[in-house]
Every structure is written in C-alpha cells, then in structure tokens.
Amino acid sequence: MLARRGMITVSEANSLSDSQTRFKALKPWWDVLMNYLLVIMLMVSFFSVTLLILMDKVVCMPMATKPTKNMSSSPPHAGVTYLPAPEDLGHLTNLDYQQYTYVSHVCYHKTVPWQSKYFPYLALLNTLLLLVSSNFWFKYPKTSSKVDHFLSILAKCFESPWTTRALEETTDQTSPEPVRLKPSGSRSVEYSPSTPCLNDSTLSSIQLPISTILDRKEEEQAKALFEKIRHFRSQAEDSDVVYRVYMGQTVFKVVTVVIVLGYTSSLVGSFSFHHICSPGIQNFMGYSVFYCTHNLAYILEKLLLTYIILVSLYTLMGMYALFWLLSRPLKVYSFEKNHEGSGLGDIPEVKKDFAFLLHMVDRYDSLYSRRFSVFLSAVSEARLKELALNAEWSGDKLRELVSRDAKGRWELRLSMLPAIPRAVYDLNEIEVLKLELISSAKLMGAVSKLGSLSELHLSHCPAKVDPDAFSFLRQRLKVLYVRFTDLEELPPWIYCLKSLQQLYLSGNLNSSNNKSIRLQSFHGLTSLRVLSLTSNLSSLPSAVLEVAGQLSKLRLQNSGSELGSLGHLRKMGHLQELELHHCQIHRIPGVVTRLTTLQSLDLTSNCILEVEELETLQRIRGLSTLRLCHNAITRLPPSIELLRNLEELFMSYNRLEALPAALFSLVKLRHLDVSYNCIRAVPPGVGHLSRLQSLVVTGNQISSLPRELFRCTRLKLLHAGSNKLSSLPVEVGQLPLLSSLVLTCNSLTALPEELATCSLLRRGGLNVEEELLNTLPSDVRSKLS
Structure with a gap:
C-alpha cells in the first residue's frame, strides 16, 4: 500500500541516509554547512510553492466611482481623491458569486506582478539546481x-x-x-x-x-x-579530473548564487497587497474598475527576505571554499x-x-x-x-601462475616480490623461470628439485645462489637472460656456467668513465654458442673475444653509438649468424667476407647509404639471409646477382626507387621484403623467381602488379597495401597456395572473381576494405568469409 501511494519506506530512507553518510569523509565543514543551508532553502521554497498552489488568489470588489489618475496604482485609503456619485451611495452591486470569481481570475493574471506568481517556483528550481551541483562530483561517472x-x-x-x-x-x-x-x-x-x-x-x-x-x-x-x-x-x-570537477562545481555554485542574489534583491519591496484592476467587462457587469487584494503578498515578501539571507550565507560559504581551493597547492x-x-x-x-x-x-x-x-x-x-611471503605464495597459488610459453614449455614468472617463495622449488615441471624486480632473490639448494629447469631470466634481479644451487645451475642451465642497469647487478656466478649455451645480456656494459669494459672473463662458459649484447658499446669487449672461436651466433644491439674495431670478428671462424643493430655502420664491414661459414647477416637500423660491397659477399657461399632494413639505401647494384644462394632479402624502410633486373636472377629467393620504399613498379622479371613464397611491397608507389608475378605459383603471402593499385589482375587465381593477401589503402574499385579459386584465402587471409569486398558476388564472398 505504501508503494502504491508513492510513499518512501523505512528501508529506502535508511539506504538513502547510508548513501549520504558514506561520503562524509570527503565533505569539509563548509560543504556540510552549505548542505544544511540548502535543506532550509528547499523548505522555504517548497513552503512558498505550497502556499501558491493552495492559497494563491486575489479578491476583487467593484468600485462604483471613477478613480483619478493616481488611483490606478494606489488604494483608496492612501489619500487618493475621487468624486463619489450620490445616487450610487448604498446601492447594491447585484453581482453573482460566479461573476466575482471570474473577475478575480482575470484580475489575478492582469494585475498581479510576475514575482508574486512565479518567484517561489524560481526559488525552488534554483535550490534544486544548487542541490544537484553540490554533490555532482559524487555522481559524475569519471x-x-x-x-x-x-x-x-x-x-x-x-x-x-x-x-x-x-x-x-x-x-x-x-x-x-x-x-x-x-x-x-x-x-x-x-x-x-x-x-x-x-x-x-x-x-x-x-x-x-x-x-x-x-x-x-x-x-x-x-x-x-x-x-x-x-x-x-x-x-x-x-x-x-576529480580536482577539476570539484573546482568547476564550486565555481558554478558561486556564480549561480551571485546571480540568484542579484535578481532576488531587486524584488525586495515589489510585493503589493492592493491592486486596481480594469478588466474591460463593464458591458457585462456594469462596473469598469475593481479594487483587489492579493492575500499572499505579505507572507511572500517575508519568505523572500528569508531566502535572500540564506542565499547570502551560502554565497559566503562558497567564496570561502573557492578561496581555499585557489590558495593552497x-x-x-x-x-x-x-x-x-x-x-x-x-x-x-x-x-x-x-x-x-x-x-x-x-x-x-x-x-x-x-x-x-x-x-x-x-x-x-x-x-x-x-x-606473509611463504604463507601467501603457497604451492597451489604458484601453480596457477605456471603457463605454456610460445615454445610450449612450462614457464613461471615472478615479479616484484621481496624474495623467492619456497614453494617454487616444489614445481618440478618448470622449464623456464623468470624473476623480475626481486631485490633480495636467492636461489636455494632446493632448486635441484627443478629437474626440467633449463632457462632462467633475471630482470633487474641480482640473484644470489648458495653452493648447492650453483652446482645444479652449472650443470643444467642452458639459456640465461640478464637485464640490468649497472654492471654491479650482474651476478658473478654467471661466468662459471660451463653448460650454458645461450647468454643474453641487456644493460650498461661500460663503466662510469665510459672508457673500459668491466665484463669478467668468459673462459668458464665452455659450451657457449649464442651471445647477445644489448648495450652502448664502442668496441667488442675482450670477454667476447675469449669465446670467439666457439660462437655460432653473435647479436650486438647498440644504443645508437658507433661500434668500432670490428676487425676482431675475423676470429669467429664458426659464426653462422651475425646481427649488428643501431651500431652507426655506414657500409657493409669488409671483415664480414672473412666469415666463410656465415648464413645470415643482419645490419638493420644503421646508416648504410650504398651497398656496392655486395659483390664481396659472394665469397660467403652459404649466405642465405640478408637484412638491411631501416637504412638509407637508394639503389641495389647489379652485383647482387652474385649472391646466388640468397633465399631471404629484407630491404624495408629504405629509399629504393627501383628494383634492378639482376635481383630476379636469384632463383633461390623465397622471401622478398621491399616495403616502405619509393618503388614505382615491380619489374616483369619477378616471374623468374619460381621459388618465391612471400612478397611484401607495402608502402610504396606501385600503380599495378605485373601479370608475370602470378607465375610464381609457390607464392603464399602477398602484401601490397598502401600503394596506388587501381586493379588486381585476374591471374591472381593462378596462385593455389596464396593464404595471405593484403590490399588495403589502394585505389581499387573492384576485385576479380578468380579470388574464389584461392582456397587458402577462405580462412580469413584476405585483407581489403569492406566496401571493396562487397563488389564481389555473394557466392564468392561467402567462400572468402
């Protein structure tokens, strides 16, 4: 019954009270006082509106004489003179109740000023607006x-x-x-x-x-x-955002109350109890002038004064709040x-x-x-x-963190712990252990329980080991990644891991004076085959030269400083992969030609302008991969045809304007990436690359693809987005192995229906705009979707 009558239940009132009290810790004293003032203002305005609804009216009586000019605005008892009609003295008005009611309604709308009729409503609206804005920051979603x-x-x-x-x-x-x-x-x-x-x-x-x-x-x-x-x-x-919203709400309240205070103050003294009304209905009633009284004029004027006092106090509180916000950091x-x-x-x-x-x-x-x-x-x-460390990190909780990595091995990663939980040593299935930002990490002898552990990552974690743990790691650890800031963070025991095969170091390898390298000897790393250094080297550390004869892969990624003294590379007689990134190299190092066992050469992100030295690379019979990305190369010399065993060529992010015909004599080429250059056309000679499996020409200025390209029937990947292609040859249907085709950001208006014959594209390998895809027949779209 209470709900049907629109009443608020006790439980609802309690929940409303709770919702208000939970914000009390963020309400300073001025906000509390302002809220109380708002409640009183709301009561005053609501009382005024209630009076208007229930009691607002005027009572009018006819005047049998014509008033003087001043009588229209003054009551008869205010000293206004008028001429009485002797014959009308004591004469009955002969008016019915309905006529009095009609005149009162007409005169109410004609003579009563607007503030007497609408001020309480304005006061109520202003109060509700202030009430909403006072707690706006508690309700605003952000x-x-x-x-x-x-x-x-x-x-x-x-x-x-x-x-x-x-x-x-x-x-x-x-x-x-x-x-x-x-x-x-x-x-x-x-x-x-x-x-x-x-x-x-x-x-x-x-x-x-x-x-x-x-x-x-x-x-x-x-x-x-x-x-x-x-x-x-x-x-x-x-x-x-919280500060700005609270500041904005305070400024809004101050501006609002100043405006309210301005227009309400102008209304003081404007309420009148007496009114002279001329409704213009003399032909119907016999009287032209009526004397009316507004019964709420007095009380409304007192309520107005009360409201002004409350608004003034509210303004002072708002000014103080604004001063506090602006005067303190x-x-x-x-x-x-x-x-x-x-x-x-x-x-x-x-x-x-x-x-x-x-x-x-x-x-x-x-x-x-x-x-x-x-x-x-x-x-x-x-x-x-x-x-709480050991109690919190139980074996069950740690087991939930164990997951498969990209190679399918069981991996556990621990980060930002005070130490290594003891329960880690009970997870004997772990193959990869990653420790990050563990300042007091120490591997205990119980690590020997991890019989499958072969790879360890230490990221800003100068881990210590006890003798039993060192003995186990020395015999079993195969791969080690260390990320550090200074050389002091490098654990000294890493130089004695005789079974270690891959070592990846990332950090500052130079001393504070930047003149000497303080890496310790690598003599103890007798099984090391892969070495990666990410640092700011100016020359190869002497420790690297100690294991030069046993390395099969060397990766040096500099921080942009020039790497000199590359002549020591000739000692690496068994090197198969060489990567030199961000080393400020301006030409292909001549010492590379001494590395006769080299299979992959990567000179990405350097300052190479010309590659005329390519002909010298023919001495390296087994060279199959060449990466020269992110350089400033403008042309490929004809001598590139001498690299007859080349299978992968990556030349993205250079300044190539054309592809030489000699490039297409490399019949063993399987992967060609010349994306993000200035190439205007793909020569027809590309059709000679019968073993080509991927071609990436994204981000060039190519206007058409040669039909000879589609003779490369082994092609699986073709990326030609962000070019100027206007059409795609129908011969694309001759590529049965094509599984990835990217054509976005071109000038294509239609796609050939022959795409439907590329069965591997049906697995989502086609990447084009939606409106371009809609140009195909529905049956073709359904096959490609």
Missing part, C-alpha cells in the same frame, strides 16, 4: 568511481588490524627520529607502480617490529590493501609535512587526484590520512611481505 574506490579503501585501511599494530609499534619506538628509507648507491628512484619498494640493502637495514603476528586472514587482507592502493595510486596520479600532498614523526619512513609525495582526495580527508579528520599512510609506507609493506 569521478564517482574513483571517489567510491578511494572511500572503500580508506574505510578498510582505517579498520585494518595491520594499521593499528603498525601505528602502535611506531608510537612505542624510543627513537625520536622516524625510520627513513635509504636507497642503495647514490641513485634516487622515483615512485612508479612497477618500481620495487625496497632493495636488498634496504630490507636488511630496516626493521619494523610487530609484537603480535597477524593471522592468515588478516595478512591476506593487509596484502590486498597494499595492492589496491598501488593500483589506485597509479590511476589517480594519472589525472586531476592541492595537487601535491606530503606526508612528511602533514604527519611529522609518523615513524613509517619516507613516504613519497602523492600528486594530482590522489593528493586532492587526501587534502579533503584532512579537512574532515587527519586521523584518516594518518592511518591511510601505513599502506603507503615502503617499510610497512616490506615487513608485511616478509612475514
């Missing part, structure tokens, strides 16, 4: 989710047992100075969600004693709060300044929306932000993780 998330985390931090115990311990500490984090070395690390909170030296030097050990559930809740705050911080510090929050002597260590400053929300919380109660700071402290987090 801010409400962030505010709700922040408040939920804040409440959990306030009630967490870990917060209470951490604050108790820091309060009971006898040292007056707070515990401070001291980063190792002289480098300072700025906060980011991916940056480890503590390194090994920091963990060993900082202790935050916890007298009472938390139970498992409390530990899990505290750890979850740390992670939630980390993610929330990374999102909240990306933008200042609210986009930066420092815990050191706001909570001196917290004992939780140096908590980095927070910025943007995160900082603004903390400032708003401080206006309510600084205790909230103080308890919140426990979960922003690296010291507090490190201690909790130290206590």
